Amino acid sequence: METEETGFAVAPRAIVLGLLLVGLAAVPTARAVEPFDPLEPVNRVVFGLNELVDVMLLGPVAEAYGELPSPVRTGVRNVLDNLSAPVTFVNDLLQGETDRAGTTFARFFINSTLGLFGLFDLAGELGHPAHEEDFGQTLAVWGVGEGPFLMLPLLGPSTLRDTAGLAVDQLLIDPWTAVAGDELRAARAGSEAVDTRHRLDPVIRDVRRNSLDPYATVRSAYVQRRAAEIRNRRPAAGDPRYESIFREEEE
Numbered sequence: 001m002e003t004e005e006t007g008f009a010v011a012p013r014a015i016v017l018g019l020l021l022v023g024l025a026a027v028p029t030a031r032a033v034e035p036f037d038p039l040e041p042v043n044r045v046v047f048g049l050n051e052l053v054d055v056m057l058l059g060p061v062a063e064a065y066g067e068l069p070s071p072v073r074t075g076v077r078n079v080l081d082n083l084s085a086p087v088t089f090v091n092d093l094l095q096g097e098t099d100r101a102g103t104t105f106a107r108f109f110i111n112s113t114l115g116l117f118g119l120f121d122l123a124g125e126l127g128h129p130a131h132e133e134d135f136g137q138t139l140a141v142w143g144v145g146e147g148p149f150l151m152l153p154l155l156g157p158s159t160l161r162d163t164a165g166l167a168v169d170q171l172l173i174d175p176w177t178a179v180a181g182d183e184l185r186a187a188r189a190g191s192e193a194v195d196t197r198h199r200l201d202p203v204i205r206d207v208r209r210n211s212l213d214p215y216a217t218v219r220s221a222y223v224q225r226r227a228a229e230i231r232n233r234r235p236a237a238g239d240p241r242y243e244s245i246f247r248e249e250e251e
Contacts, residue, residue: 035149035223043151047215050156054197054204062197073195075119080192081130082111082118083176090173091133095141100232103128131232135173136165140230149219157222 037043065073085108092101107123107130115122124130139161140146147160158166170177177185197204211217 035219036147037149037219039148039150043149043219044215046151046153047218050151050154051214053154058193058197059201059204062194062201065194066198066201073198076191077195078111078115078121079118080188080195081121082108082115083188084132085111086176087135087169087174088131088133091135091138091169094135094138095133097133097232100131100133103131132229134162134165135168136162136226137230139165140226146223146226149223151215151219157218159223159226162226 085104089101089104089108092098092104107128110123110126110128111118111121114120121130136159144161146162150158150160150163152158152163155166176188180188207214207217
C-alpha cells in the first residue's frame with residue numbers, strides 16, 4: 001500500500017532495509033586502526049562536490065543564520081532536539097538503556113508542554129541532560145560491524161551501518177515522517193543542516209586551513225566520533241581519552 005506523502009510502498013521499504021541489515025550482519029565487528037575505505041576514489045569525488053555545495057550555498061546561509069540573536073538560535077536548536085526525542089527514546093530501549101530512555105521521555109514530556117513545544121529546554125534545567133541515539137548506534141550495540149566508510153552526497157560522512165541506521169530511523173522509527181507533510185519535513189531538514197553547519201563552522205575552517213588532507217581528517221574524525229557515541233562517551237578500554245573534532249561546542 002502506498003502512502004500519499006512519499007509515493008513508496010511499505011513492503012519494498014521493508015525488503016530494502018532487510019537486505020541492508022542482512023548484509024551488515026556479515027560484516028566483522030572488529031575495526032582496523034585505519035577506517036575501511038575501499039570506495040575512497042568515489043568518496044573523494046563526493047567529498048569534493050559536498051565542499052562545493054558548502055562553499056557556494058550552505059556555508060553562506062549558515063553565516064547569515066549566525067547573525068541571528070543567540071536566543072533565537074538556541075530556540076531553533078531546542079525545537080530540533082525535541083523533535084528527535086522519539087527516535088532517541090526508541091533506540092534507548094532497543095539498546096537496553098532503560099534509565100536513559102526514562103530521561104529521554106521526561107525531556108520530551110517536559111519540553112513539549114512547559115517548554116512550549118521544545119522552544120525552551122526546561123528539562124535540562126531540571127536535571128535531565130540531553131543525549132542522542134540512533135539506529136546506527138543500536139546496530140553497533142547489537143554487534144553489527146560498521147562496514148565500509150561512505151561519503152554521502154549532501155549528508156556527508158557515514159558508514160554502511162550508519163546509512164542503514166539512518167534509513168531505519170527515517171522510514172520506520174521517526175513518527176514525524178508519517179505525520180508531517182513534505183514542506184514541514186523539508187523545513188526541518190534544512191534547519192537541522194544550517195544549524196549544525198553554523199555550530200561546526202570553527203572546526204570546518206580549522207580543517208580547511210590546517211589539514212594537509214581534509215578528506216582523510218574528516219573520515220578519521222567521523223569514525224572516532226561514532227565510536228565515542230556508541231560507548232556513550234565513555235573512554236574505550238586501553239585507549240587514551242580524546243576529544244573528537246566533531247564534538248559540537250555548547251552555546
